[in-house]
Each structure stands twice: as structure tokens, then as C-alpha cells.
Amino acid sequence: MVRRYHSRAVRAGCGACYLIKKPHVRPIVRGKAGKKTEFGAKISISDDNGFVEVDRISWDNYNEANDLIERAERYKEERGYYPARICADAIYMTVANKKFCEDHGIRLSGRARKKETAEAEVQSTEQQELFKSDLRKRSVIEGRIGTSKRKYGLDRIMTKLVATSRTVIGMAFFVMNAEKILRFLRLLFAFFVFVYIAITCLFVPERRAALLGAY
Template sequence: MNGYVWIETVQWDNFNEATTLQSSVEAYKDRFGYYPAVILADKIYRNRDNLKYCKELGIRMSGPKLGRPSKEGTTAADRKQEREDAAQRNAIEGKFGEGKRKLGLSRIRARKAENSLTVIATQFLVMNLETWLRTLFLLFFRILGLGVLRFA
């Protein structure tokens, strides 16, 4: 959300991630007081149960319709919406890529589950602090009126 990340669910055993969507949406509502307008999710989350749940709540879920593509194809507006959703989703995936590259989320060496979770939570904290400091830094320069560098 706006460049900030948080841990919703951590499990060490194999499970289908699609089963966590509804609880994540409810946690979002508890956190912010309203349901999200759009869910930008992997294809694995686009199952009948989750699509029905989102439709009942008036939440748009990104991605193609289930089943075989229609013979008519998609409209220009649908293709544009899919591109916009993909661009936003790339930014979200990029944030996790940043955590893996810069903060070592892909190289956790803790042996116990509690220790691993502590390392993960600390790395998410650092990611959020970086986002906060970046926002504070930009705000500082806006207040000073420097804005963007201008050349003659």
C-alpha cells in the first residue's frame, strides 16, 4: 500500500496461496476500514470462490476471465485495463524483488522458524523505513521549494 509492505501470513508447510485471499481482504478491511477497490493478484488467486467473494463485495479482481477465451476477443478498454493492472502489479512485485536483492530476503539462513520470522519482519521493517525516509526526504525538498533540479 503506497510503497509500504507488511506480513499477512507466514506458513512453513506447502499450501495453496489462493485460500488466504479472503482472510487477507478481511484483514485489509480491519486495517483501513474499507474493502479494496481492486485486487491485483496472481492467476492462482483467480478461482471461482475468490471471484464470487470479490463480486459480492464489489471488488474488481485483475486478470482474464476463467475458462476458454471468447471468440470475439477482448475489447480495447479491457486490454488497456489489463496493461494498467500489469504495470501496478509489476511495481508490487518489484518491491519484493528489492527486498530479495538489497535486503537478503532470498538468503535467510536462520535455522528455527521463530528466528526466520524475526529476520523477515526486520527486513520488512527496513523496507518500510526506507519508503518513509524517501517520502520524508522528498517532502523536505518540497518544503524548501527546491523541487526538481532546473538547468538554465
Template structure:
């Protein structure tokens, strides 16, 4: 069965390459770049050091230091188009809309701003159009609040540097996604332990007792979580 799936992936990859060669194109939808990980897609990043990345793309919300994954996909997508959906998720989880939204400029589209204005949500970002009479005051407020967005970037850095978020070695799609979810789960647990009477060791024993470390279907998960919960 494994070899049959591999043959199917190779046939589809050959079809894609032949079609691009025939049409003299250098891109195609759902392009396969790995026969062992056919779900992985090349994602252009536009960065100076790395122009293209391979892996899952995560849209994450941060509240009080805790992370919630709104969307995890192996295909490229526009985060700005998912803002209204994310805000509805926020309301469903916490019972109200957030007071303000801090994000990249790509979240500040006219459609998103209209939605946020209608819900009484303040968007922290550069205003559209010509500068208003109180533009200097708005600029000072923006310069004061925008550094708070570093918290979400720091959370990504914490996951990559401390927990291997950028080095997921699982081949299967479901296993890799479970690995990513486990990393955010552990970071949230450590945040909870830091602000409560629970110790990291107590949380680890709770995970073992409840069976979370044995039902993940992969021994490496148990080793991964137990290792970092000891830190």
C-alpha cells in the same frame, strides 16, 4: 538439551527415509531435509533455473508502497486459497476493501471472483470463459493495468538483492522469521522516511531509544538494521 533435540530429529528423519524406501515412494508429509533446520521444507517452484527452493514462503500485500506479510510459512501452500482471508485482513487494517486486486492468475479462481464481485472489488486478470463482446476493450485495460503488478515483484527483488531476504542464515525457526520480518520492517521504514520529514538517521536513533534493536535477542539484528539504515 540441544543434543537431545538433535537426536529426536535424526530419529524422525530416519523413520521418514525408511518409510519411503519401504513403500517405494519419493515424498512424504513434513519431510525433513536438514537436521539442524527441521522446520525447512522443499518447495517446488516450477522455474527453469531452480525447480525447488528451501526457505520460508511469504504471502505479501502491497499498498502505497508499504508491505504487509499476510502469511509466512515453511510449508508449501496455495496462495489463491488465501485471497478472501487476505481481503478481510485488508479491510480490518484499512477500514475498507481494496478497489481492485492485482495478482497471479492463480488468484483468479471462480470462487475468488464471486467473492470479489460480491464485495465490489475489481479483479485485474484474464476473464474466464469465452471472450465477450467488449473483449478488446478489456484486453487493452488489462495490458495497461497488469504492469502495475511489477511493484510487488520489485519489492521481493529489493528484499533479496538489497537486504538479503534470500540469504537468511539463522538456524532457529523463530530467529529466521524475526529476520524476515525485520527486513520488511526496515523497507517500510525507508519508504516512510522517503515520504516524510523523518531522516533515516532519526529513525535509527528512535529504534535504539525505544529498545527495538536490543530486544530482538540477536546481535546480528542490530548490526543488520543499523547497516542498512545508514544507506
């Protein structure tokens, strides 16, 4: 099992007058070009083999690195075992998280934090290839965040209350997971239709004769 962790800020509605009506919303300094400051909830999400789970939704300033151990323990309660690998952001690469994963046989993969980059050990070619593979898998969660903002409206949460905002955020990821299941069912249906047509063509005498005559 592969579990990927990430966290992002979800912007709320814009406009000073609109934000005054939402006292729970605080500014989040992101330092991005064009978006130095965002307003809204801070969410931590994880991707478990293609399905997104919302681990925390909060308007407070919290350190999302503390969510990893709790989420790994919850994963064990649900499945009976720890995940084999966790691909996470650099912020999750803390000493406590690394020790926890090492003690429980979990491979914690992610870029080292800036202050630890210079102290990073020299990796072999196999380790570098494995690290690149983990980075590609972790990039999936980046895509989930972008899709949720572009397609599911998380770039602009217009609800005013904390409870309704939580509902909107939760429903966005629920619909995202539901559409993934729907795509799988479509592929499964197409496969059964293909098998049915193949069996019909091979075992119906008239069609079988027609097929042999064609050759």
C-alpha cells in the same frame, strides 16, 4: 485503494549439512532455469499503495489462493471498506475468489489460469487497456520481491529457528517500508527548503531589488 497480492519462496542457507539442522525447511520445486528447487519459507505478501505487508510466513505446503478472502476481510476491518481493486497472480484467480470479489464490488484483476485461458471472454479495447494497466501495477510487487532478495538478504536466511527466521523476514520488509517513508520525508524537506528560499528571495527587500536589477 489498490491492493496487489503475490507469493514467493524465500531461500534459506545453502549446504546439505546446514539444512540438516533445520528440520522445518522443506524443498520447494519451482521449475525455474538454474533454480529448479528452492529451500526455505513460503511467504505471501501484499502491496498497499507502496507499502508491503506480510500476510503469511510458512514452511508448510499451503495454497496461497486461500489468503485473498481473509486478507480482504482484514482490510475492511482496518479501513471500514473493501479495496476497490485487487491485482493478483494467476493462482488467485479461483472461482471462490472471483465470486467473493464480485459480491463485494471488488475488481479482481490478473491473468487467467492456463486451463481458463481458452475460455476467456473477448475483451473490448477499453477492457484490454485497463487490464494492461493492472498488470503494470501488479508488477510492482514483483519488484518488491526482487529488491527484498538483492538488497535485504531474503535470498539467504541464515537463522536456524522458525521464530528467528520469521523475525528476519519481517524485519526485511519493515526496513523496506521505513526507507520508503524516509525517501518521502527527504522530498518533503527539499520542498520546504525550496519554498523557504523562494519566499526569502521575493520578500526580502534587498534580495528582491537585486533580483529586479538582474532583469
